[in-house]
Amino acid sequence: ISNYNAARKIGFPIVxxxxxxxxxxxxxxxxxxxxxxxxxxxxxxxxxxxxxTYMGWAFQDKHALHDELGHIFVIVTPSxxxxxxxxxxxxxxxxxxxxxxxxxxxxxxQLNIFGRNxxxxxxxxxQRQRKLTxxxxxxxxxxxxxxxxxxxxxxMARLWSNQGAAGTKDTVADTATLALHVLTSVGFxxxxxxxxxxxxxxxxxxxxxRDALSLCLRNIIIFTIFGKKILSSSFLPxxxxxxxxxxxxxxxxxxxxxxxxxxxxxxxxxGTGNLIGALVRASEEAQRSGGKVDVAHxxxxxxxxxxxxxxxxxxxxxxxxxxxxxAIVLMAAKPDYQKWISEEIDECSSAMxxxxxxxxxxxxxxxxxxxxxxxxxxxxxxxxxxxxxxxGFHAQSVTVDEKTHILPASTSVTINVQAVHTDPKIWGxxxxxxxxxxxxxxxxxxxxxxxxLTAETFIEPEAGSFIPWADGPxxxxxxxxxxxxxxxxLAVLFQQYQVRPVLKGGESEEDGKSALIAMANNSxxxxxxxxxxxxxxxxxxxxxxxxxx
Ligand code: HEM
Numbered sequence: 001i002s003n004y005n006a007a008r009k010i011g012f013p014i015v016x017x018x019x020x021x022x023x024x025x026x027x028x029x030x031x032x033x034x035x036x037x038x039x040x041x042x043x044x045x046x047x048x049x050x051x052x053t054y055m056g057w058a059f060q061d062k063h064a065l066h067d068e069l070g071h072i073f074v075i076v077t078p079s080x081x082x083x084x085x086x087x088x089x090x091x092x093x094x095x096x097x098x099x100x101x102x103x104x105x106x107x108x109x110q111l112n113i114f115g116r117n118x119x120x121x122x123x124x125x126x127q128r129q130r131k132l133t134x135x136x137x138x139x140x141x142x143x144x145x146x147x148x149x150x151x152x153x154x155x156m157a158r159l160w161s162n163q164g165a166a167g168t169k170d171t172v173a174d175t176a177t178l179a180l181h182v183l184t185s186v187g188f189x190x191x192x193x194x195x196x197x198x199x200x201x202x203x204x205x206x207x208x209x210r211d212a213l214s215l216c217l218r219n220i221i222i223f224t225i226f227g228k229k230i231l232s233s234s235f236l237p238x239x240x241x242x243x244x245x246x247x248x249x250x251x252x253x254x255x256x257x258x259x260x261x262x263x264x265x266x267x268x269x270x271g272t273g274n275l276i277g278a279l280v281r282a283s284e285e286a287q288r289s290g291g292k293v294d295v296a297h298x299x300x301x302x303x304x305x306x307x308x309x310x311x312x313x314x315x316x317x318x319x320x321x322x323x324x325x326x327a328i329v330l331m332a333a334k335p336d337y338q339k340w341i342s343e344e345i346d347e348c349s350s351a352m353x354x355x356x357x358x359x360x361x362x363x364x365x366x367x368x369x370x371x372x373x374x375x376x377x378x379x380x381x382x383x384x385x386x387x388x389x390x391x392g393f394h395a396q397s398v399t400v401d402e403k404t405h406i407l408p409a410s411t412s413v414t415i416n417v418q419a420v421h422t423d424p425k426i427w428g429x430x431x432x433x434x435x436x437x438x439x440x441x442x443x444x445x446x447x448x449x450x451x452x453l454t455a456e457t458f459i460e461p462e463a464g465s466f467i468p469w470a471d472g473p474x475x476x477x478x479x480x481x482x483x484x485x486x487x488x489x490l491a492v493l494f495q496q497y498q499v500r501p502v503l504k505g506g507e508s509e510e511d512g513k514s515a516l517i518a519m520a521n522n523s524x525x526x527x528x529x530x531x532x533x534x535x536x537x538x539x540x541x542x543x544x545x546x547x548x549x
Contacts, residue, residue: 003078009406010405015074015076016049017075017076018077020053022082022412030055036050037050049075052084053075055524056525058416058419059418061419062432063431066423071400080410080411081412083407086416086419088426092471092472094398094415095467095470095474097396097472100391101392102122102390103389103474104390114307114309115303115307115310117129117307117311120311131286132286141481142360142364142484146484148186152181153178153488155194156174156194156195161496165502167541168540169537169540171325171328171329172325172535179321183312183313183317184213185274188257188275192208205253207246209249212245216310217318220527228244231247258276261276262284264277275312276305276309279309280305287299312478315476316478318528323374325532325535326377326523327373330377331494332501333501333516340436341436342545344366345495347366348366348367349495364484368440368458373436375436376434376435379422381523383468384417385418386417386418387417388412390410394409415467417467420467421467426465434517438459440456441459498542498543501515501538501541515537519537
């Protein structure tokens with residue numbers, strides 16, 4: 001009752017719920033009681049809570065509940081109030097005010113598996129870590145991402161096209177491998193062939209760096225529940241003990257690489273440009289300039305370097321891989337967009353040869369249509385569907401439609417990314433349709449342009465209305481990294497190949513396409529990101545473009 005009274009004072013519409021969407025017990029168990037969710041059909045809005053308290057509800061509901069209740073509403077629960085926001089101006093305001101709307105620490109602590117990192121810290125700690133890490137994501141990094149993504153994609157394309165008419169069901173698994181290999185190469189300087197080939201285990205190790213990292217990433221939920229220390233116990237089942245070995249191995253690789261990078265920094269050798277080297281150098285430089293009054297001069301502890309390397313992998317792996325996989329499935333369902341991007345890719349190819357010869361600086365910015373495919377996929381199938389914030393120890397105000405609302409101290413705020421991305425007032429009546437070409441418009445100053453493609457301009461959405469990488473000071477540090485990787489992969493795939501659904505007995509081409517859209521729509525939050533739930537239910541067939549080659 002006291003939470004209800006507090007919510008009424010805030011002045012937004014209210015949904016009363018017996019359970020908080022953030023309640024860990026509810027998060028772990030609601031799937032066991034699927035019938036509870038049917039309560040949503042109770043009359044007089046009595047069951048509305050069952051519609052908006054389970055993980056991933058925002059992806060199912062899109063903007064619908066906000067259409068009914070308003071751009072912002074409060075879920076009142078016994079443990080606290082949850083302000084759910086889809087008003088793009090308020091969203092922009094919240095994400096810009098980093099010091100007032102902070103990350104809820106309890107949700108992030110479990111991600112400090114190898115050390116505190118940029119993703120999990122707040123306040124001065126965050127300021128220092130951001131100052132030290134942000135320069136590592138520079139144009140040199142983008143160029144490394146580009147080259148490795150081209151290399152991996154070429155091999156992936158070959159593998160897929162070799163499957164012939166049977167096609168491949170491994171789109172999700174293979175894009176995950178590709179994204180992992182880009183991260184191991186750019187993060188650590190270790191390159192792996194896309195498929196098979198040499199996978200040498202370094203002397204003194206029991207696993208490759210890649211396998212150790214991959215196991216840690218795939219089992220992130222186990223870490224967050226049990227912590228990593230318990231995994232070394234000998235009474236655990238084999239699977240968990242293997243995970244324990246992976247954890248130790250990943251730690252050992254990072255320690256060795258850190259020692260190596262320190263040594264080469266001490267010898268004043270030129271860095272290779274990988275992320276761990278960049279972190280070591282940024283930290284040492286900051287410590288050398290210790291006289292300046294600046295929190296960043298403290299540099300990083302070893303644990304923080306390990307924490308950040310893991311955080312980059314965690315934050316950059318599933319997010320980019322799932323976006324790629326979903327985009328490919330949707331491209332197969334809507335082949336007109338394959339032709340659309342291939343016009344752009346061909347224009348680059350005729351000027352600069354095949355994609356594997358392309359230099360990042362010359363080509364990336366020309367592939368706007370490929371980037372539009374990424375934007376549109378993230379708009380509707382963005383891997384992060386909500387962004388949690390808290391008002392911390394102080395009350396905070398938000399102004400909506402020129403009216404100021406006061407959110408008391410410790411109020412949770414959930415930015416409903418999916419609802420913002422599907423708001424018909426922003427995106428129009430076709431907001432729910434996947435239409436990559438909505439991102440480009442003919443430029444007014446097209447006179448004298450070399451081609452119609454270079455005359456297209458990318459649309460800049462209003463602040464707060466497109467937030468897949470978040471917004472404001474805490475926006476994703478790997479945004480460009482993911483864009484470069486995505487565009488490189490799409491360019492390689494669609495330069496030579498087109499993709500089609502493999503049809504099941506008696507199915508028409510249209511049925512096959514609809515089944516692919518249904519597969520993409522059947523997504524839910526698996527661990528921490530949105531993923532297709534049955535990615536192997538349909539196969540994709542890759543074949544060369546008939547007219548071009
Ligand atoms: C399509 C791909 C990606 C998406 C959609 C994405 C999305 C996001 C979002 C929404 C946040 C804010 C999270 C929050 O406030 O809790 C974030 C933060 C972050 N991302 Fe990404 N990300 C992507 C790729 C990457 C990549 C490739 C890397 C690194 C290699 C990366 C590293 C990070 C880090 C370190 C943060 C924390 C930044 C800070 O708090 O200052 N992300 N990302």
